[in-house]
Amino acid sequence: MKGAILYGPRDVRFDERESPTIIEPTDAIITLSMSCICGSDLWPYRGLNPTDGPTPMGHEYCGIVEEVGGAVTSIKRGQFVIGSFFASDNTCPHCRAGYQTSCEHMQPVSGAQAPVLRVPLADGTLVPTLEVPSDDLIPSMLALSDVMGTGWFAADAANVKPGGTVVVVGDGAVGLLGVLSAKHMGAERIIVMSRHSARQKLALEFGATDIVTERGDEGVAHIKDLTKGVGADSVLECVGTEESMTQAIRSTRPGGSVGYVGVPHGVSIDGAELFFTHVRLHGGPAPVRRYLPNLIDMVFHDKINPGKVFDLTLPLNQVAEGYRAMDERRAIKTMLRP
Numbered sequence: 601m602k603g604a605i606l607y608g609p610r611d612v613r614f615d616e617r618e619s620p621t622i623i624e625p626t627d628a629i630i631t632l633s634m635s636c637i638c639g640s641d642l643w644p645y646r647g648l649n650p651t652d653g654p655t656p657m658g659h660e661y662c663g664i665v666e667e668v669g670g671a672v673t674s675i676k677r678g679q680f681v682i683g684s685f686f687a688s689d690n691t692c693p694h695c696r697a698g699y700q701t702s703c704e705h706m707q708p709v710s711g712a713q714a715p716v717l718r719v720p721l722a723d724g725t726l727v728p729t730l731e732v733p734s735d736d737l738i739p740s741m742l743a744l745s746d747v748m749g750t751g752w753f754a755a756d757a758a759n760v761k762p763g764g765t766v767v768v769v770g771d772g773a774v775g776l777l778g779v780l781s782a783k784h785m786g787a788e789r790i791i792v793m794s795r796h797s798a799r800q801k802l803a804l805e806f807g808a809t810d811i812v813t814e815r816g817d818e819g820v821a822h823i824k825d826l827t828k829g830v831g832a833d834s835v836l837e838c839v840g841t842e843e844s845m846t847q848a849i850r851s852t853r854p855g856g857s858v859g860y861v862g863v864p865h866g867v868s869i870d871g872a873e874l875f876f877t878h879v880r881l882h883g884g885p886a887p888v889r890r891y892l893p894n895l896i897d898m899v900f901h902d903k904i905n906p907g908k909v910f911d912l913t914l915p916l917n918q919v920a921e922g923y924r925a926m927d928e929r930r931a932i933k934t935m936l937r938p
């Protein structure tokens with residue numbers, strides 16, 4: 601089988617690797633309908649997360665179950681399934697509390713930029729749909745595997761409420777789907793921080809009401825201007841840098857909440873500053889599994905169309921160009937056809 605392998609900084613290749621097989625009796629093997637590249641794949645691609653030798657890439661997936669291990673009971677061959685980037689048993693105390701990405705038996709899913717994928721803990725991880733979705737729904741189903749679920753968690757963690765004012769820091773796929781999530785949760789005003797015209801356009805389509813192009817202190821000043829000097833009720837931090845986290849905290853009103861889902865790289869928070877802001881912080885790797893049943897239902901009923909974040913589709917063998925396009929911000933998110 602051929603799939604995407606990262607050999608070093610900016611060196612990703614469509615190359616031969618071992619076909620996945622059942623290793624544990626709780627595994628499933630699925631044939632992927634579509635795959636894609638994540639913004640978080642750009643960290644190792646840019647050499648900012650050191651990798652341990654050649655690394656199979658990809659963690660977002662949906663497709664048809666081909667085979668299940670002997671201990672799998674609820675997932676069946678032939679089902680269309682979606683799962684999260686972390687496998688979980690869905691039975692331990694953390695899973696039952698809705699934090700499946702902190703599962704006591706959590707395992708990362710990797711190697712999804714390929715035609716076939718092994719998913720551990722299949723019963724807990726995978727959510728089957730009632731029917732196989734039509735081709736036009738596949739991009740939106742794929743988006744649920746990470747970016748849509750992560751955007752939804754950002755909005756949920758930021759305590760978005762009907763009538764509230766929301767700021768979204770970050771105009772990548774997660775930030776844009778954070779806008780869509782906030783809109784569905786009833787936010788009245790959604791301010792997105794973006795300097796990129798194609799992304800601004802999609803943000804407005806997803807429900808953004810205002811665009812702020814400034815960053816840093818000027819960005820915070822503009823948010824304060826737009827909110828009568830108060831700040832936002834809910835801020836979604838979807839980048840993961842020191843600048844974006846500071847921006848998020850300083851844009852939030854006292855008593856408001858920041859939902860942070862950008863994987864932190866070099867972020868430190870000043871305790872004294874945080875103390876005097878009265879801002880709540882909640883975030884982490886999104887427990888996508890918690891939201892999947894509801895989000896799948898919303899896609900089937902045409903209430904959300906998160907697949908719109910895919911603005912480039914390539915055959916899997918052109919995966920290197922897919923990474924380049926995202927790295928150079930020519931594409932928001934690349935979908936890969938196995």
Ligand SMILES: [Zn+2]
Nearest residue numbers: 638640660746
């Ligand atoms: Zn991802």
Ligand SMILES: [Zn+2]
Nearest residue numbers: 692695703704
């Ligand atoms: Zn668990």
